[in-house]
Structures are given as C-alpha cells and as structure tokens.
Amino acid sequence: MSVVPDDHEWQYNPRHSVPDFARHAERAAALSRAARERNAGRYDIAYGDTPLSTLDVFPAAAPGAPLHVFLHGGYWRGRDKADYSYVADALVPRGVTTVVMNYDLCPAATLPEIARRTREGLRWIHRNAASLGGDPDRLTVSGHSAGAHLIAMALAEDAGAGAGAGAGADRLEDGVVKAAVLISGIYELAPVLDITVNETIGLRPEMVDGVSPMRHPPSSATALTVVVGSAETPAWIAQSRDFATLCQCRGSRCTYHTLAGEDHFSIMARMERPDDALSRLVLDAAGVKE
Numbered sequence: 001m002s003v004v005p006d007d008h009e010w011q012y013n014p015r016h017s018v019p020d021f022a023r024h025a026e027r028a029a030a031l032s033r034a035a036r037e038r039n040a041g042r043y044d045i046a047y048g049d050t051p052l053s054t055l056d057v058f059p060a061a062a063p064g065a066p067l068h069v070f071l072h073g074g075y076w077r078g079r080d081k082a083d084y085s086y087v088a089d090a091l092v093p094r095g096v097t098t099v100v101m102n103y104d105l106c107p108a109a110t111l112p113e114i115a116r117r118t119r120e121g122l123r124w125i126h127r128n129a130a131s132l133g134g135d136p137d138r139l140t141v142s143g144h145s146a147g148a149h150l151i152a153m154a155l156a157e158d159a160g161a162g163a164g165a166g167a168g169a170d171r172l173e174d175g176v177v178k179a180a181v182l183i184s185g186i187y188e189l190a191p192v193l194d195i196t197v198n199e200t201i202g203l204r205p206e207m208v209d210g211v212s213p214m215r216h217p218p219s220s221a222t223a224l225t226v227v228v229g230s231a232e233t234p235a236w237i238a239q240s241r242d243f244a245t246l247c248q249c250r251g252s253r254c255t256y257h258t259l260a261g262e263d264h265f266s267i268m269a270r271m272e273r274p275d276d277a278l279s280r281l282v283l284d285a286a287g288v289k290e
Contacts, residue, residue: 011235012191014145014264024265025083031272032085039088045132047101047124048117050109055101055125056081058088059133062095066286067134069099069125073145073184076114077106077200090271090279094288097134099125103150106201111189111211119154119172126176140179140286144268148185152243153211155180155218174221179285181225183278184232184264187243188214191235217246224254225281229262236264257281 010016018024039058047053059065070087072079081100088098101121104114122141129136143151153159159171186192189212192203209215218224224247228240237258244256259267259277270278283289 008191009195011233012186013195013197014232014236017233017236018263018265021265024268025079028083028086028268031089032083035085035089036082039085039092041085041088047121047128050104050117052102052104053117053121054081055099055121056085057132058085058092058098058100060092060095060097063133064130064135065095065097065133066138066140066288067097067099067125067129067132067136068282068286069101069122069139069141071101071103071118071141071143071147071150073143073147074105075197075201076111076146076150077197084268087271090274090276091282091286094274094283096283096286096288097132099132099134101125110207111201111203112207115150115153115211116170118150119159119170122154122172122177137175137178138287139177140181140282141177142181142183142282142285143185144183145185145264148182149187149189149213151180152182152185152187152213152218153216155222156213156216157219158216171219174219177222178287179223179225180218181227181278181282181285182240182243183227184229184236184267185213185226185240185243186236187239188212214243214246217243217250218252220247220250220252222252223285224252225257225285226254227257227259227267227278227281229264229267230258230260231263231266233264 081102226244247254
C-alpha cells in the first residue's frame with residue numbers, strides 16, 4: 001500500500017518520507033573519512049563516564065579560536081560522530097575549532113538521561129575549551145534532527161526542574177553557549193509515541209513533557225537560528241516554524257530559515273564547504289565573517 005502524505009509515520013519518520021536516505025548516509029561517511037585524512041584531529045576524548053560520552057576535535061590553526069560543537073541526528077538511537085567529521089571541512093578553514101560530539105543512545109539510555117548528559121557535556125567542553133584549542137567565551141553549537149532537539153533541551157531555561165528542585169536547577173549558565181543553530185529538529189515529542197522507531201527509543205507518555213523543548217523553551221540569553229528544508233514533511237516543517245515562533249514571542253534573538261528544495265537528509269549537504277548555505281549560517285552564528 002502506498003504511503004499517503006497525511007500518514008503519521010510518513011510525517012514523523014524521515015526514513016519513510018525520504019526513500020533514498022541511505023545514499024545520504026553513505027555520502028556523509030565517505031566525506032568524513034576524507035575529512036579525517038585532511039584535518040588534524042584528536043579522537044574519542046571522554047567528556048563523561050559512559051561509553052558514548054566522547055568527542056572528536058579538529059583544532060583551527062590558531063589557539064583560542066572560536067569553538068563550535070556539532071551533534072548528529074539519528075532519532076536518538078543511531079549514527080555516530082564519525083559520520084559527521086566532514087563538518088570540519090566547513091568550519092576549520094575559516095578558523096573555527098570544531099568539536100563533533102557523541103552521546104548515549106536509546107535503548108541503552110533513556111531520552112531524559114541523554115538530554116541531561118548532553119547538557120553536562122556542553123559544560124565540560126566550556127570548562128576545557130582552552131585544551132581543545134578554543135575560546136570558552138566564543139562557544140557556539142549546532143545539531144541536526146535529534147541533535148537539534150538535544151541542544152534545545154540543553155539550553156532549556158528551566159532545565160532540571162522537578163521534585164525537590166527549583167525551576168532551572170540544572171540550566172546552563174547564561175553565556176556558556178553564545179549561539180545555537182538548530183537544523184531540522186523535533187521540538188514537541190508527543191508524536192514520537194505513535195511511530196515505529198519508538199520501539200527502540202522507548203519514549204513513554206510520562207516522559208514527553210520533560211523532553212519536549214516546546215514545553216521547556218531555551219534561555220533568551222542564547223541567540224538561535226532555526227533551519228528546516230522546504231522538502232521536509234509538513235508536520236516536520238511545522239515543528240521548526242512553531243518552535244521559532246515560540247522563541248521569538250518569548251524575546252529570544254531567533255531567526256527562522258527554510259532551505260529551498262532540501263529534505264531531512266539532503267539538508268546536511270549544505271554544510272560540506274565554508275561557502276555552503278548552512279555553513280554560512282553556522283559561521284555567522286559563530287561571529288566569523290568572510
């Protein structure tokens with residue numbers, strides 16, 4: 001039976017809406033292998049005590065450079081930092097030290113645990129910026145899909161609120177992350193309960209509120225750039241549009257961009273070289289001008 005555009009699985013599972021998604025993954029892997037040959041890098045640096053709490057860093061030529069952290073997608077259950085080494089090709093030539101960060105995956109970790117550990121990882125990077133070749137006062141971040149979600153949650157103004165804790169008990173301190181670029185993210189997680197990938201993710205109804213950035217928007221101290229492809233599904237586009245609108249209404253410095261013709265996977269091909277459209281948005285967020 002053919003998939004119809006209003007089908008819930010089609011709207012919220014990009015592997016259903018982009019038939020050739022594997023081709024994009026293969027291209028990214030090949031580009032990343034080449035990037036690791038071209039760029040000096042330090043690999044598998046531990047920022048936490050779990051197996052996937054590791055990062056790779058590609059230092060810029062000058063010490064104390066702007067520092068940018070990228071988080072991969074994969075619906076919190078797949079992919080690896082090694083698949084995205086190629087983002088260094090877009091940023092290092094412009095003098096930006098680039099960190100590609102792994103995080104724990106479902107089902108070995110729950111989504112609330114992953115979100116908390118991501119926030120801890122960003123704190124670790126900020127504290128250790130100088131040893132990574134970056135300036136802690138010029139830290140910016142970006143993420144694709146699940147990575148965008150995790151960044152949004154890491155920036156939540158009320159992070160850590162819960163029983164026995166005050167609102168924002170675990171929030172990132174203002175100024176730690178100067179700017180964030182959120183690429184094709186998902187910000188309201190209730191729809192995830194009803195798609196097939198949740199068999200692996202293990203999201204439960206009682207978790208949804210605590211891990212939905214639409215319900216826990218980021219601090220206005222961090223400038224935001226929200227990006228989505230025009231060829232993504234209507235529901236996925238609405239996620240980005242609605243989140244950007246929420247942030248703008250709350251006083252955040254937030255811009256919203258649609259990249260024409262790009263789907264959920266092809267959009268990352270716009271971050272392969274310094275002059276690509278997505279690369280330019282990231283470099284602008286980092287304060288790097290041509």
